[in-house]
Amino acid sequence: MPYIRIDSERCKGCELCVTMCPRQCIEIGKKINGQGYYFANFVKPDACTGCAICGETCPDVAIEVWR
Numbered sequence: 915m916p917y918i919r920i921d922s923e924r925c926k927g928c929e930l931c932v933t934m935c936p937r938q939c940i941e942i943g944k945k946i947n948g949q950g951y952y953f954a955n956f957v958k959p960d961a962c963t964g965c966a967i968c969g970e971t972c973p974d975v976a977i978e979v980w981r
């Protein structure tokens with residue numbers, strides 16, 4: 915089953931991955947990381963296709979994708 919892991923400490927909450935995911939699998943959460951940013955969360959694992967668009971989009975290389 916496809917899966918992604920978001921490194922919450924690398925994430926700057928830019929929302930690019932949220933916008934780009936075609937399955938709306940990622941949302942910005944309500945918690946703040948060590949850098950002071952609201953970070954992205956993988957909220958719909960069942961909908962993920964492993965397309966890797968999120969990982970290719972993230973400017974901070976915070977997302978790993980497994981297919």
Ligand code: SF4
Binds near residue numbers: 936939940961962966
């Ligand atoms: S791999 Fe594709 S479907 Fe899965 S979270 Fe990333 S952009 Fe969305």
Ligand code: SF4
Binds near residue numbers: 920926927929931971
């Ligand atoms: S694209 Fe990267 S830095 Fe931006 S919200 Fe997503 S995981 Fe965080």
